[in-house]
Amino acid sequence: MTPPPSVLGQNQYGKAETRVVKVTREGRTHHLRDLNVSIALSGAMERVHHAGDNAHVLPTDTTKNTVFAFARKYGIDTPEDFGILLARHFVETQEAIHTARVRIEEYAWDRIEPGPDQRRFIGAEEIGHSFVRRGQEIRTAQVTYDGQDFEVLSGLRELTVLNSTASEFRGYAKDEYTTLAETDDRVLATSVTAVWRHSWSGDERPRPHWDRSHQQARGHMLRSFAETYSRSLQQTLFQMGSRVLAKRHEIDEIRFSLPNKHHFLVDLEPFGLSNDPEDGGVYFAADRPYGLIEATVLRDGATARIPEELTSP
């Protein structure tokens, strides 16, 4: 008996992780954009899966070439703008491609200049072509285009923050496996992964100022993390998300994945030492296991579209 036939479901392909660096010169002052670009194309791809017929398959090598060529032809204004250019290109020039998704990571660079303390000793001014990688969080963007609408997700990951007080964890549910002691003064630390969706969906409306929007959303998350007296990481998460939505009208939805980077107060009693946070605590920064808090915060009336798995570790 022949087994029942298999059916092709959702599928996509493209070149992942093309590392493109664009230098722009304004006289002796240079500017950098340093991206990692991943292309995923979908469409009429049955024949290649069923029979290895590549007639509809634009090579992944070509998608890589296009990234480099577009960086030269159009420059890289922002990750979002660059993603829009690329996504539109593939859908509009390849009949078999119905949807294009462009994912971008951006690595930030600062100019090398003397710090406040070094200026006295070194005395030199900034040099316009010298940079040091900032190394903090990674900025992310994802642009999807289906021939009609764009969906633009901006985000960041690996933004590690810590409050050394103003965090407690009490009044939780208990069962027979609960041994955790309540605390009213703990370290709260997390490495923020956040993705937010812009309401903008096409050039009939003006585009957001992507860089400013990103900088502001990041700033509001940081301030909200710092200013919230936290009874749980969930509460902090919701505060961060609500503040971004309240302050940034171009954003309709935001999703967070927040690992609880546990800092355990070390028990120093066996050594005759107190370890009271009030008095300057000593903590063990643990790796695994870790709590993981994930949630979406939506503008009232908006539809949730950010996939749950997108932000997961």
Added chain:
Amino acid sequence: MTPPPSVLGQNQYGKAETRVVKVTREGRTHHLRDLNVSIALSGAMERVHHAGDNAHVLPTDTTKNTVFAFARKYGIDTPEDFGILLARHFVETQEAIHTARVRIEEYAWDRIEPGPDQRRFIGAEEIGHSFVRRGQEIRTAQVTYDGQDFEVLSGLRELTVLNSTASEFRGYAKDEYTTLAETDDRVLATSVTAVWRHSWSGDERPRPHWDRSHQQARGHMLRSFAETYSRSLQQTLFQMGSRVLAKRHEIDEIRFSLPNKHHFLVDLEPFGLSNDPEDGGVYFAADRPYGLIEATVLRDGATARIPEELTSP
């Protein structure tokens, strides 16, 4: 003007990456199961997000304790069985928890014994308590329970395979950015990430033999990779998926994420050397960028349920 209120969307929380090792002794012969368990719980969690009220929040520390306690009370038959135990427990014992998802990675260990060649020299027999970590792929399982039905996804990742011939790439679409040369003899290599969904959804039907099912699915993927004369990685992917569905009736859906680990034939002409694969090729194994081919293969009539992002890098 007050900004419109924010709404809580999908959310989940729990302890991620509890590393539990269970040793079972049968006389002097020991057995190991070595797991990394991540719990994610969802339910009536508005109050903790909105107000930091933890009354419905079973601590993530408790979910960790439960993993260890259950390993002792019930043992670990398979990752899937262990996930079913845990998922059911949280939903059935905590009223506020409506859905539990348990993700497990398993690391395989082999017994230390002399290889065929060493037996002559060493002469010793296996020792029942000594193991060497296999180190090849990681086995994965995900069990979700919503109080009614279970969904069990099995899988693996980091299974790296290579065909040194029997692969070509020709007849593809070309545009102005296409420079790739066609080839009829290339190395095809990938690191397989695969997740497959079992039709089993609860104990009204007998459970699959999870270990055997996994071993067989893995074997069929490997054989299919090896036996397919490949005109594209998409074709190979579909062959791998179809074969698993044809041979394993307990599986309804399978999704792959296959990076094309490029092995480029090195141009040795500048050194007066040929580099014909027929004659033993020299290849450069590249890191980035890489092609990335992702697709779901479904049993005819089945509904696709494996999230696209679940298998992505």
Added chain:
Amino acid sequence: MTPPPSVLGQNQYGKAETRVVKVTREGRTHHLRDLNVSIALSGAMERVHHAGDNAHVLPTDTTKNTVFAFARKYGIDTPEDFGILLARHFVETQEAIHTARVRIEEYAWDRIEPGPDQRRFIGAEEIGHSFVRRGQEIRTAQVTYDGQDFEVLSGLRELTVLNSTASEFRGYAKDEYTTLAETDDRVLATSVTAVWRHSWSGDERPRPHWDRSHQQARGHMLRSFAETYSRSLQQTLFQMGSRVLAKRHEIDEIRFSLPNKHHFLVDLEPFGLSNDPEDGGVYFAADRPYGLIEATVLRDGATARIPEELTSP
């Protein structure tokens, strides 16, 4: 025939990677030091190796406890001072321990405060207990004590820098395997690993101001990287080292490991595009292989003591 006996050579043991975070409170302003401490002890350890006799073995668990207890008792002024405290303790309190080496990594945190641009929008002041991990380079320190002298090595790693011009590579040796084209305008980028040795060896002389010394050495490296018109990465390395030695009299020796993080100018001619750096180049940031330049720079008359392998990747 009995095989000739084996002899124990250099050996050391201890607890690696104890992650200790010390919070100090000054009213509502908190301070953080976030360290990763690894202890290695050597001495009269024949019996434990030969016969499993642990009488001379202070458990590695105890060395971990000591790290936490000392953080509470003495605080953490600088990584170097903390290393000196710990190294002296083990040698002076355990007769069998003749040498102690303490390696420390430090992770920097900045306060969360509004950036220049956000201040207008957000208006809030800094909160004294909220931090964001800087994420740039990792500061390192290694203190060795043999009961007589201390040796203090300070350093850093993962400080990634880039010059987008003012770098060439020409006039090099050529053989039959040379295909590289000369260039007079390339991107020069590296991820600096540097370790430097202080002349200070004990408290008969005043200790350097470790934090200031580190900050200044780092600044001089950065400035030197930026200001050098580079004909080779070796030349840049030597400039960086010489400047540190010239400006910082407390330092006698410095060793660098500088991967040449290649940024290749993309060939865009097939697409009818120029790619002239003068006009804003597009580069491919490559991963592997990479050039690797390593060297020690010494104050004239000083003895080289930093092991070559210490800075290698």
Added chain:
Amino acid sequence: MTPPPSVLGQNQYGKAETRVVKVTREGRTHHLRDLNVSIALSGAMERVHHAGDNAHVLPTDTTKNTVFAFARKYGIDTPEDFGILLARHFVETQEAIHTARVRIEEYAWDRIEPGPDQRRFIGAEEIGHSFVRRGQEIRTAQVTYDGQDFEVLSGLRELTVLNSTASEFRGYAKDEYTTLAETDDRVLATSVTAVWRHSWSGDERPRPHWDRSHQQARGHMLRSFAETYSRSLQQTLFQMGSRVLAKRHEIDEIRFSLPNKHHFLVDLEPFGLSNDPEDGGVYFAADRPYGLIEATVLRDGATARIPEELTSP
């Protein structure tokens, strides 16, 4: 006042991590060697450091090309033989190069074939061009040539082994910071990094059979780990080293770096559960901190030459 001049110390340069895969065909049966090759050259390099004069600098790009060309011209018999070829080449053809060091990692591949259990179901035979990466330990080799003598170090890393009993830790030194409880039945696990030095130093003597030597050394380490009733990891280390030296006369020295991968018996008493290892223990596999045991074992009369840092994490 001019600062005293700086002096160039030990230095080396070359291309790191050239990923070369060589396929050899014997009819339809193919063979793979998959290497990661790093070249480091030293010699008369003052002028490039002091003045950026590259006349003595063979480009790192050329060393990469040489790796590929030699793989084609001479094949890759073993990592050690390939390293000897390359090291000799650079010293003998470049007058300014006085010493060449070649480091190689090798990744092992197995043929895809049905396992014992699958043969019944699948029935197919092995296909000569299909491979699965073994994924266990990485084999290493380092060849140094100074124009006179070769030094060959073979080794491995990431060979993870575990004994689920036959390990204790008692009778250790105690001080005021000691809280560890003694145990007579613990899990002992480590990830072996080992490097051993061959006495062979040039072709006036026959070369060892490198592959067999490696396989045997690895086998003796594994057997020794399994067969030793361990009172400390130091004792196990010395047994492993002694056995390799006793059984393999071509090896004069071996150095190990053995992290103690702690598996802590979980305290299940709060849940009314025993957790007696005799009865099948439940362990928490910890990440950090970890004990780290490092030592050299020497043939009596041999000189220690393996740098301490070479094997360190």
